[in-house]
Amino acid sequence: MKWIIFLAMLAGTLHAALIRDNVLEVVYDEKTNLIWQDNISVKTDRFIWEDAIDYCEALDFANSQEWRVPNINELFSIVHMEHAFPSINTDIFKNIVPRYYYWSSTTFAGNTNFVWNIYFGYGHESTCTRNHRYYVRCVRDKEPEAVLPLQPSELPFLYYYLLN
Amino acid sequence: MFKSIIVISITFLFSCAESYVLKTGQTVEYKTGDNGTYHALTGVERSYSRDNINGIVSDHSTNLQWQDYYEEGKIYRTDWTAANTYCTKLHLKGVGWRLPTRYELTTIVDYSQSHPAINTTFFQVTASGTYWSSTSYMKPESANAWRTNFNDGGDYVSKKENVNFVRCVRGAK
Known part of the structure; x- marks a missing residue:
């Protein structure tokens, strides 16, 4: 029986780090507890920085109005370091412009006319003035859940264990 | 039943790993809705x-x-x-x-x-x-x-x- 417990744990820890909801067009990152916008707008709509902030603040998408522009650390958390052009996990994130910049909400402390962004070609952090027209991928926190957060992938192990 | 409670508890523990995104350090708000606006609400303090x-x-x-x-x-x-x-x-x-x-x-x-x-x-x-x-x-x-x-x-x-x-x-x- 012990190995079944082990497999259930393994499925929970290894398998479910990044999950895409193909109906809502969002990606849930279990490591960071963040939910990412992943619809067509992420690769079609470009904004100057102020408008990117207003866009995410006003966004009503995937049953939520809690969207915001990610800060530079949040945006960096979805950079996939073994990939380039784009430097993101394209098995999960379906919408990305591979050779362009995405805004963060973090201002450059050395010159507050500049804002941090990530170029998803190489996946590096850089700064530029607010009047550039870049893409944005809004983010929100996942609300705490009342039910047990079992992933679908874990259920077969659990059922097997309980039935034996 | 006891066994199933253990399994569910273990699964729960592993599903609730703490957020590892750190705060950026920015506390100043340059525009409503930016990193400064959400500073207190997001990320782990160093x-x-x-x-x-x-x-x-x-x-x-x-x-x-x-x-x-x-x-x-x-x-x-x-x-x-x-x-x-x-x-x-x-x-x-x-x-x-x-x-x-x-x-x-x-x-x-x-x-x-x-x-x-x-x-x-x-x-x-x-x-x-x-x-x-x-x-x-x-x-x-x-x-x-x-x-x-x-x-x-x-x-x-x-x-x-x-x-x-x-x-x-x-x-x-």
Whole structure:
């Protein structure tokens, strides 16, 4: 029986780090507890920085109005370091412009006319003035859940264990 | 029934790993809805302490220890291969040092500061320049590796034969 417990744990820890909801067009990152916008707008709509902030603040998408522009650390958390052009996990994130910049909400402390962004070609952090027209991928926190957060992938192990 | 409660409890524990995104440091709001607006609500707060005798900074939010002392006060600067060797041979209150990964190196960037973009209360020996990470560009055999610029906090790749500063790390990986 012990190995079944082990497999259930393994499925929970290894398998479910990044999950895409193909109906809502969002990606849930279990490591960071963040939910990412992943619809067509992420690769079609470009904004100057102020408008990117207003866009995410006003966004009503995937049953939520809690969207915001990610800060530079949040945006960096979805950079996939073994990939380039784009430097993101394209098995999960379906919408990305591979050779362009995405805004963060973090201002450059050395010159507050500049804002941090990530170029998803190489996946590096850089700064530029607010009047550039870049893409944005809004983010929100996942609300705490009342039910047990079992992933679908874990259920077969659990059922097997309980039935034996 | 008891067994099933154990399974569910274990699954629950593993599903509720704490968020690992750190706060950027920005507390000022430049526009409503920016990083400053959400500063208090998002990310893990850093928790530093400094061993002033040995020159070691401990980051309790990442469980990493950082070198903040150099022989004769000269911040070591070398190519990527020598940087890796320097860290593995470093004796600073014991051994176990290594070159930080790209992700680890970015965790000590303080985006509320620049020149250097680091918390200078704790990190007292920082060069205005670029520091090596151990992370090669895409593949280990790459001729390039990532380095972080502590003037602004940004990062980019550099040829491994180039010369950058070195700050070693030890602890959790």
